[in-house]
Amino acid sequence: MEHNYMVEVDNVSMRFNLGIEKGFSLKQWFVDIGSGKKKEKKDFWALTDVSFKVKKGEVIGFIGSNGAGKSTMLKVVAGVMNPTKGGVKSYGNICPMIELGAGFDSQLTARENIYLNGAIMGYSKEFIDSKFQEIVDFSELHDFLDVPVQNFSSGMVARLAFSVATVVDPEILIVDEILSVGDIAFQNKSEQKMLSMINGGTTVLFVSHSIEQIKKMCDTVVWLDHGHVKMIGGKEVCDEYMRTMMG
C-alpha cells in the first residue's frame, strides 16, 4: 500500500455567501443607493477547519443536526465543490451516492436511464453492458425496463438508482442518507449490499440521522456542529451526541 490513508481532509473550510442567493438585481441596487445603505456581506462558513483521515477499509460516519455541514463535507470529498481553504486528497475511485437518481431523465425508459446514469457516474459502455443484467436483477424491475421512468413510483425510481449506483466496486463510497429506499424488503436488501461492500474492503464515508445505523456500521464517528468538528472518535461519540441532543 503506497498510502496509509484513502482520504485526507486537511483543515478544510468552506464559505458560502448567503447574499449571493438573491444575486444582483437592478431594483435592489436602486433601493440601496436611495437608502445610502452599504450592502452587507453575509458570509456563512459551512465548514471551519475540518480535518480527518480515513484509512483503507474504514467506515466513517458523520452525525450532527441539520445544517451542520455533513452533506457539504461529503460534497467536498466527492470533488463536487472546491474548498475555500484547505485541501482534500483522495486515493482511489470515488462512488458518490448523494441523492440518487439525480441523473435520470423522466422521459426515457429504465433501460435508457441505466446507460445515461451509468455514464454520469463515469462508467464505460463495456462496463454497463457487462453489468446490465446484474443491475436489473438487483432492482427487480424486469417487467418495466421499457417503461419511461416518469410512470414509475418513487420507490421504483429509488430502487433503480440504488442498483445503478452500487453495481460498481468503488474504493471509496460516499453515502448520504439513502439506506431508506424502497419497501422493507428492498431496504433490507440494500443494507445487505452496503454491508457486503464494506466487508469487501471499501472505504465508506457515511451520513445518517439514524444513530442506530451509524453505531452498527461505523468504526469512526465525526460529530459536526455548525461546521466545526465537535468530537471525533469511536461509538462513544454517538452516546455523547444523543445525551446532548436529548438534553
Added chain:
Amino acid sequence: MQVVNNIKYVCKKYSFLLKQLVSRDFKVKYKRSVLGVFWSLLYPVLTMAVMALVFTNVFKFTTPGVNYLAYLMSGLVMFNYFSEASNLAMSSVVANFSLINKVYMPKYIFPVSKCVFVGINFLLSLIPLYVILLATGTGVNLYHIFLPYAYVCLFLFTVGFSLILSSVAVFLRDMFYIYGVVISLWTYMTPIMYDIAIIDKPALLFIFKLNPLYWIVYFVRRIMLYNTIPEINAWIYCALVAIVAMVAGIVVFKKTQDKFIYYV
C-alpha cells in the same frame, strides 16, 4: 506532451457520457411526435417557405444571378445551427444544476453536448438544402468538398461562443431574455434573406463585415451559389473566428466554473 495525454484521457473517459447526453436529447426531442426525425428535414424547408413567401412577395427581395430560394436556404441552415445550438447551450449549465451539485463531471460537457446534438440536426438539414440546390437548378460542383471546412469553423465558433454564454447565464439570469433580443438582431444583421449589396453606406458595411457569421455564410455561398473557391481572406477569417471564439470560451469557462456552485 502532458497536455496531449491529458486531453486524450479526458476524451476517452467522457466520450461515452457525451454520446449518452446527445442521444438522450435526440430521443426526448422526437418522443411522441408522429413524424419523429422527419421534422429535422421538414422544419428547415417550412421556415424557408414562410420567409420566401414574405420576402419575395411583400418586400420584393431579389438576389441577382442566383436563385432566391437557394440563397435563402443556404444562409438559413447555417444561421439556424448557430442560433439553436447557442440558445440550448446557454441554458444547459443552469438546467443541469441538480447534477452538477451532486456528481463530479466536467461542466463544459453540457454546452458541448448541446452543440453536438444540434450539429446532428444540422447535418440532417443539409439534405433538404441539397434538394433545394438541385430543384432550383443551382446544382452541385466539385468545390463542395471544401464546405466541411466552413462547417467545422461554424461548429468551433458556436462551441466557443456557447461556453461564454452558458457561464454568463449562471451569474446573470437576465441573459435568457437579453439573448433572445440579441439573436433576433443578429438574424437581421446577417445577410440571410437579403443581399449584402443593398447596404450602400460604407460604415454600415464595415460593421456588417465584423459579424463572424457573415464570413461563414459568405464562404458557403461562394461555393454553393457562385461556383467559385472563396478568396484566401475568407478562409483566414473563418479560421480566425473559430480560434478566437474557442480560446475566449475556454478561458472564460475555466475561470468561472468553480463559482457556478454558489449560484444555484
